[in-house]
Amino acid sequence: MKRLFIKTYGCQMNVYDSARMADLLAPLGFTATDTPDDADMVILNTCHIREKAAEKVYSELGKLKLLKQARAADGGRLIVAVAGCVAQAEGAEIIARQPAVDIVVGPQSYQRLPEMIARVSRGTGHALETDFPAQDKFDSLPAHTAHGAPTAFLTVQEGCDKFCTFCVVPYTRGAEFSRPVAQVIAEAKTLVDSGAREITLLGQNVNAYRGTGPDGKAWSLAKLVKALATIDHLQRLRYVTSHPRDMTDDLIAAHRDIPILMPYLHLPVQAGSDTILAAMNRGHTAADYLKLVERIRAARPDIALSGDFIVGFPGETDADFAATLDLICAVNYAGAYSFKYSARPGTPAAASARQVPEEVKDARLAELQGLLTAQQKAFNASCVGHTFPVLFEHPGRKAGQAVGRSPYLQSVHVEDALPLTGTIAQVRIEAVLSNSLKGVLVSQGTREKALAN
Numbered sequence: 343m344k345r346l347f348i349k350t351y352g353c354q355m356n357v358y359d360s361a362r363m364a365d366l367l368a369p370l371g372f373t374a375t376d377t378p379d380d381a382d383m384v385i386l387n388t389c390h391i392r393e394k395a396a397e398k399v400y401s402e403l404g405k406l407k408l409l410k411q412a413r414a415a416d417g418g419r420l421i422v423a424v425a426g427c428v429a430q431a432e433g434a435e436i437i438a439r440q441p442a443v444d445i446v447v448g449p450q451s452y453q454r455l456p457e458m459i460a461r462v463s464r465g466t467g468h469a470l471e472t473d474f475p476a477q478d479k480f481d482s483l484p485a486h487t488a489h490g491a492p493t494a495f496l497t498v499q500e501g502c503d504k505f506c507t508f509c510v511v512p513y514t515r516g517a518e519f520s521r522p523v524a525q526v527i528a529e530a531k532t533l534v535d536s537g538a539r540e541i542t543l544l545g546q547n548v549n550a551y552r553g554t555g556p557d558g559k560a561w562s563l564a565k566l567v568k569a570l571a572t573i574d575h576l577q578r579l580r581y582v583t584s585h586p587r588d589m590t591d592d593l594i595a596a597h598r599d600i601p602i603l604m605p606y607l608h609l610p611v612q613a614g615s616d617t618i619l620a621a622m623n624r625g626h627t628a629a630d631y632l633k634l635v636e637r638i639r640a641a642r643p644d645i646a647l648s649g650d651f652i653v654g655f656p657g658e659t660d661a662d663f664a665a666t667l668d669l670i671c672a673v674n675y676a677g678a679y680s681f682k683y684s685a686r687p688g689t690p691a692a693a694s695a696r697q698v699p700e701e702v703k704d705a706r707l708a709e710l711q712g713l714l715t716a717q718q719k720a721f722n723a724s725c726v727g728h729t730f731p732v733l734f735e736h737p738g739r740k741a742g743q744a745v746g747r748s749p750y751l752q753s754v755h756v757e758d759a760l761p762l763t764g765t766i767a768q769v770r771i772e773a774v775l776s777n778s779l780k781g782v783l784v785s786q787g788t789r790e791k792a793l794a795n
């Protein structure tokens with residue numbers, strides 16, 4: 343038996359990919375361990391979206407080098423692999439910078455891992471795979487092993503053709519690709535059979551999904567969601583991340599018509615100034631986005647909206663930044679993620695001569711986050727006194743506590759609960775804590791779809 347430690351950085355797709363890599367390596371005798379100290383192999387599944395995320399990898403590799411040397415001194419062997427978007431973007435440079443790395447494997451080549459491990463195990467050389475193979479990697483990976491958790495991720499789409507000028511994703515994940523409908527439905531059924539009650543469909547541009555259906559035609563995400571909603575015992579569906587330009591009428595209607603599609607939507611806009619949106623190559627204006635939000639809210643009035651924001655994009659003036667604050671005030675978000683612009687090698691914006699000074703970025707980020715945090719607090723406070731279905735995911739830290747999520751993706755906990763994991767129960771919200779809501783049960787948990795939401 344060999345031990346495998348996978349450390350995952352970045353987005354939910356990396357979380358999904360890490361699980362698939364663990365499945366792939368299980369037949370080779372690898373079982374998961376939660377520390378690198380007793381591992382025979384360590385995989386860092388990396389993120390290249392911002393400089394800070396990428397740099398973390400090198401500091402981790404420095405520690406692994408020492409561990410590898412200590413292991414070798416004891417006559418043992420530690421294989422170190424770098425996977426994910428840093429692997430794709432930097433390739434052989436990683437080995438040049440840190441020779442303790444044995445394997446560099448990009449996100450489209452995970453199916454090659456067993457063969458790469460065999461190669462490095464035989465000798466002392468390195469193995470590198472960063473091609474975008476023509477063959478669908480999902481066809482070559484073993485079926486997803488479901489682990490019985492109440493919530494699960496399922497990648498339906500990868501890659502991006504949008505080429506926002508700040509973003510590395512089109513380069514690290516490649517062109518947009520959608521998995522065929524039948525493959526997605528089969529994987530969803532496996533997950534539900536093993537206990538999943540909520541599935542989050544993943545894609546870098548998930549609402550650009552155009553998978554081939556059993557009828558030979560390209561299915562939209564709305565059509566896929568409709569088909570998945572008929573799976574017995576599946577009680578909740580979500581999808582992330584969406585682009586405003588792909589928010590089609592049928593998908594908006596799905597939020598009105600499909601009860602198990604949760605009233606939560608992550609719809610990044612990045613900025614509120616039309617000049618900056620154009621420089622980012624987003625392909626829409628602030629007014630387009632606000633109109634879209636209006637249509638989504640008309641279809642599903644209680645929908646919780648979240649977004650991503652970048653401050654300090656090259657050329658961003660005080661007036662541009664003020665336009666972002668105005669847009670945030672106009673939308674009123676239930677939550678959001680915000681970042682300082684980080685120049686990424688090879689992207690068009692990185693070459694701009696109009697970079698914004700770091701201290702300006704810091705001040706803008708603080709102001710933006712102040713506003714977004716206030717909106718999030720107001721949204722959470724508005725939930726107090728309301729009752730909604732909570733899907734319980736795991737016990738809390740205190741005895742008798744159970745923790746789950748509201749339809750709006752807020753973390754909710756209740757005290758003195760019976761074992762609730764995997765069930766949905768009605769909970770009345772009594773208080774807002776710093777990062778979660780506290781409630782009391784008003785119904786017992788149920789696994790039945792009819793009472794779910």
Ligand code: 5AD
Binds near residue numbers: 392650
């Ligand atoms: N700098 C800062 N933030 C970025 N993002 C993507 N690229 C960059 C970058 N170069 C943010 C965007 C995106 C989220 C996943 O990360 O807001 O939506």
Ligand code: SF4
Binds near residue numbers: 502509511512546
């Ligand atoms: Fe990056 Fe833009 Fe594609 Fe999102 S839509 S992955 S931000 S290029």
